[in-house]
Amino acid sequence: MILNIYPTIAIPMGLKIKFLWNRLLRFASLSKDEEVNSSYQIEREFNELIALENATISRICFSYSCSVVEFEDLRQDALINIWRGLHSFRGESSMKTWIYRVTINSCLSTIRRHSRHQHESLDGLYGLIDSDDSDKESIEQLHRIINTLDPDEKAIIIMWLDELSYDEIGAAMGLNRNTIATRIRRIKEKITKEYKKEELI
Amino acid sequence: MNSNNMDIEQMRKAWIEMGKALGMETLPDDPDKMNKMKTSLDRLYSRYLKGRDFSILATIIFPIFFFVMPSLGNVYRIPLAITYVIVMSVNTYILNWFLRGLGKIDPLTMPITQVSSMAKYYKKCHIRYLLFGYFIAIAWSIYFMFALSRSGFRDIDGLIFGAVIGGISGLYGVWKYFRDYRNLLE
Numbered sequence: 016m017i018l019n020i021y022p023t024i025a026i027p028m029g030l031k032i033k034f035l036w037n038r039l040l041r042f043a044s045l046s047k048d049e050e051v052n053s054s055y056q057i058e059r060e061f062n063e064l065i066a067l068e069n070a071t072i073s074r075i076c077f078s079y080s081c082s083v084v085e086f087e088d089l090r091q092d093a094l095i096n097i098w099r100g101l102h103s104f105r106g107e108s109s110m111k112t113w114i115y116r117v118t119i120n121s122c123l124s125t126i127r128r129h130s131r132h133q134h135e136s137l138d139g140l141y142g143l144i145d146s147d148d149s150d151k152e153s154i155e156q157l158h159r160i161i162n163t164l165d166p167d168e169k170a171i172i173i174m175w176l177d178e179l180s181y182d183e184i185g186a187a188m189g190l191n192r193n194t195i196a197t198r199i200r201r202i203k204e205k206i207t208k209e210y211k212k213e214e215l216i
Numbered sequence: 217m218n219s220n221n222m223d224i225e226q227m228r229k230a231w232i233e234m235g236k237a238l239g240m241e242t243l244p245d246d247p248d249k250m251n252k253m254k255t256s257l258d259r260l261y262s263r264y265l266k267g268r269d270f271s272i273l274a275t276i277i278f279p280i281f282f283f284v285m286p287s288l289g290n291v292y293r294i295p296l297a298i299t300y301v302i303v304m305s306v307n308t309y310i311l312n313w314f315l316r317g318l319g320k321i322d323p324l325t326m327p328i329t330q331v332s333s334m335a336k337y338y339k340k341c342h343i344r345y346l347l348f349g350y351f352i353a354i355a356w357s358i359y360f361m362f363a364l365s366r367s368g369f370r371d372i373d374g375l376i377f378g379a380v381i382g383g384i385s386g387l388y389g390v391w392k393y394f395r396d397y398r399n400l401l402e
Contacts, residue, residue, distance in 0.1 A: 070235030077238055092255040100324040120323030120331040125256045153230040154237065160227075166336075170328050176231040189327025203224065210226070 061101055065094065068114050072097075075115070075173055078161050079122035083139045093121040108186055115179070116187040119170045160209045168202050175199055261318050268311035275304040289367035296363055303356055310345055314338065350386060357382075 065072070072093055080086040096117050104113060141155050161169055167188070174184045185195045254262075279297040282288060288296070321334050357379055364375060 070238070073238035074231065074235045077234060088256060091253070092257075095250065095253050095255050096323050098250045103324070116328060117323055119328050120326065121255065123328070123332050124321055124323050124335050150230070150233045150237070153226060154234045157227055157230040157234065166332050167329060170332075176228060187328055189329045206224075206227065 057101055061098055064097070064101070064110070064114075068111075071114060071177065072118050074177075075118045076122060077140070078158065078169060078173055079119075079166075080140060081162070083142070086140060089122050089125055092125050093118040096121045109183070112179070112183045112187050115174055115177075119173070119187070123166055123170075156210075156213060160206055160213070163209055164202065164205065168198070168205070171195065171198055172202050172206070175202075257318065257321065257323075261315065264311055264315050264318065268308055268315060271304055271308040271311055275301055275308060278304075287364060287367060287369045289363070292363035292367060296360060299356060299359065303352055307349065310349075314342070314345070317341075353386070354383060 072090065076086055076089040076093060080089055097114065100113070100117055104110075107113075108116075141151070141158075161172065164172065171184060171188065174187060179187075181192045181195045181199075185192050188195065190198075279300055282293050282297045282300070285293075317334070317338055321331060321338075323331055326334075361375055361379060369375070
């Protein structure tokens with residue numbers, strides 16, 4: 016754009032540089048107001064989105080963590096990635112699917128530390144649950160069972176539990192519908208076995 | 217079949233309760249702060265970047281010391297310098313390879329299976345790099361001590377002692393790595 020309006024007559028070098036610099040400054044100042052408005056709009060969208068999807072993001076990060084520190088790290092990473100992605104999200108998929116994909120990817124790409132004192136870490140993590148005793152027990156049981164699955168299986172079952180369609184799960188995972196259906200069936204069998212083991216204990 | 221349905225229903229109920237029971241974390245109000253925050257992947261990338269840059273500097277600067285060390289015999293100067301440059305060049309190449317690989321992982325646009333397989337792959341490669349790098353570092357250090365001892369270097373005891381301490385602390389670091397990073401073979 017700047018080059019298109021550059022004059023073609025012969026001009027001394029110093030004036031050429033001054034001309035281009037002024038054009039650049041004008042271009043920058045014109046877009047600054049737009050940039051500020053766009054920044055406020057994205058901040059508002061981000062806050063609204065987090066208010067709406069906070070439970071989803073927390074559940075996903077909780078499922079992938081084994082300690083309070085890990086949970087907070089995963090959650091922070093997920094929120095940072097969602098913030099960054101909002102600027103460039105163009106509606107290629109639904110917002111819900113996109114949130115799942117970004118949050119789960121953040122959990123998978125985080126280098127996580129395994130605590131030596133795992134029992135204490137899990138107690139600390141379960142201390143975050145603000146619920147009745149019976150609900151808390153079933154949440155802890157669910158967390159233990161989900162942790163027996165591998166990361167891809169965890170991702171699939173998390174989205175299935177939130178009642179996403181097979182097509183939506185497939186879009187987030189990068190797999191076709193039939194593969195998702197087969198995997199969900201296998202994961203359910205695994206989970207049922209784990210539940211039975213827990214009941215026996 | 218009925219017990220399967222009950223388990224799934226139990227799971228669904230617990231899942232919904234989990235969402236309600238987990239509290240909200242506060243976020244920075246200032247968007248500039250959010251823009252400056254780094255994910256753990258960013259921090260890992262920075263560590264590899266610093267490692268690679270240090271490796272490049274070490275490849276260029278450290279070999280000079282082999283030519284100015286008074287206690288090193290002339291016959292060992294060139295082989296030590298050459299082997300050092302080769303080892304550090306390979307190290308730089310590997311760290312650069314990690315950087316390029318990590319740079320490709322995009323949690324915003326890639327499907328979950330792709331991020332999962334890439335993360336698993338680079339974690340495995342990192343362990344192999346640590347093991348390989350540790351072995352090469354020990355081998356080169358032994359060669360260096362051999363060269364110094366053959367050159368009539370008198371304080372070899374101190375050198376061996378330092379090497380043993382360094383080796384033990386390096387081994388401890390590798391052991392801690394294996395203990396701390398989990399799910400490496402998932």
